[in-house]
Amino acid sequence: MSRLPSDSLAYALLQAAHIHAAVIAGQSLADGHLGRVEAVARPAVQDLVYGSLRRYGRGDFLLGRLLSHPLAAEDIRCLLLVALYRLETRPEAAHTVVDQAVRAAGELAEGRFSGLVNGVLRNYLRREAELLADLAADPLASSQHPAWWLAQLQQAHPESWPAIVAAGNAPPPMALRVNLRRGSREEYQERLAADDIVATPVGEAGLMIARPLPVERLPGFAAGLVSVQDPGAQHAAELLDPRPGSRVLDACAAPGGKTAHLLERAELELLAIDLKPARCRRVSENLSRLGLVAEVRSADCLRIDRWWDGRPFDAVLADVPCTASGVVRRNPDAKWLRRAEDIASFATSQARILAALWQVVRPGGKLLYATCSVFPAENGEQVARFLERQPQASRRHEEQLLPTAEHDGFYYCLLEKSA
The missing domain is CATH 3.30.70.1170 (Sun protein; domain 3)
Incomplete structure (x- = not known):
């Protein structure tokens, strides 16, 4: 139990360091860490966590210059990372940030690293101009993305990858x-x-x-x-555009934003499914707040024999799990948790989902395949392979939205089944 006041910067830095360390250890921000933080501190902690993770490559580079040897105490290392982020974004409060970071360090490892935290942060302030010049000269560190991720972007989007990287490093609209x-x-x-x-x-x-x-x-x-x-996410309902009275399936529905948008646009007979009951509860809560009605069920979309009654759907939304490479500014843990081989793993799962859901589309009906990815293996290449295997399928519309100041990155392909 922390002895720090919950409305203090020291408390926020300490909690942010714990969450940052959990992410680096392989946990997701979606695991509910922020919900366990005192409510009064939650906005500050969220800013520190998300900001320091967006800039993790930058912070890691700076610590490499500021530490004489690797730091085994991961909580202390992450405390330094979130404190460096705060120093960079609130330079006018440098003295307060250092003081509060030292207080936070006093809550870790019986305070043994308080002196180190004080020394590292003050050394950063003394050498700031020199360190930032070194950082600017290192393309990988200044990109704030893993090397493999950067290589994928450069190969897929040779003209626009710098803008994608810049968008990923910025706070979301x-x-x-x-x-x-x-x-x-x-x-x-x-x-x-x-x-x-x-x-x-x-x-x-x-x-x-x-x-x-x-x-x-x-x-x-x-x-x-x-x-x-996000406006990019709103585009899904606009593209699928089911007619009033249509029978519609939202197959990977949580948290329910696209489900709700479909229902706001037209009266539909809509079934929303998602794998985990907790995620289905979020869908139901969102629909209830908006005054909308749908059948919401916890089900594995691959096991159609478990949830499908045999009546085909006029329209299906398949917003499939993906690398989230188009929304890293909202999910900054994704680029550090993912590995290059995950792209192929996601693509395999997506192909299975697409093949399963195609079975429940009526002749003449349509399926909108959607991801929040900018990697072609999950998007255009995935659809191309599907079309080779499915002679009944035709591509009616396809677009890749790259992340900009106005919207996140999404891929959409509207497929139609021949009558």
Whole structure:
């Protein structure tokens, strides 16, 4: 139990270091670490964790210059990483950051590393210009991406890979999707303006927020007037575009944003499935908040005999598990947890899912294959292999969205089954 006040920077640094160390050890940010942090400190801890993971390559380079030998105490190493991130992003508070990092170190290993933390951070401040010049001269460290990941991007996107890397290192934008069943986008934009929140229309029902803010500050969020969803993700429902009354399957539905968007656009007979019960509960909670109705079931989409009643679907959304290479700014742990061989592993799983779900599409029906990846093996190459095996399938629409300031990276391919 930490003795530090939960509203102190020292507490935030300490908790961020624990979470950062868990990620480096192989755990995911999706494992609920932030939920165990005191609520008053959660925003600060989230900023420290996500920011230091986005810049992990940078921090690792700096520590390599600042430490005379590798540091075996991983919690201390991660404390230094999050403190360096805070020093770089809040240089005006350097004295406070160092002081609070030393206090945090006092809670680890019986305080044996407090002096080291103090010395390393003060050494960074003295040598900052020199260290940052060295960093700028090292292409890999300054890219803040693993070498194998960078090589994949350069091969797949020889012209645009620098922009993809830059987008992955930046904080993500915040966009909303207005629930058009409960009011127009224009009406909601006026409500935002009344609260001095600047928003710009995007897509069919989206609004881009000029300055991200907690969802609790969004008027009518709890009442289901609006959801947070990236414009690139909103494109899925727009592309699948099922007619009112259609029988629709969302096969990898959690957390339910795309499910909800489909239902906001039309009255549908919709089945949403996901593998884990906890993830299905999130889908149900989202639908309930928005006043939407669907059948939500925990099921393995590969085992169609366990959940399919034999009635074919007019439209299927297959938003398959992937490397998340298009959304690393939202999931900065992904690029450090993944390995190069994971691409082939995901591609194998995706092929199995696509083949299974194709069986439940009616003749004349459609399936939208979707990933949040920018790696071709999961996207265009995957679909090309599928089309070779399925003479009944034809490609109606295909697009690769690369991450930009306006949206995350997504791949979509709309497939139609011949009648």
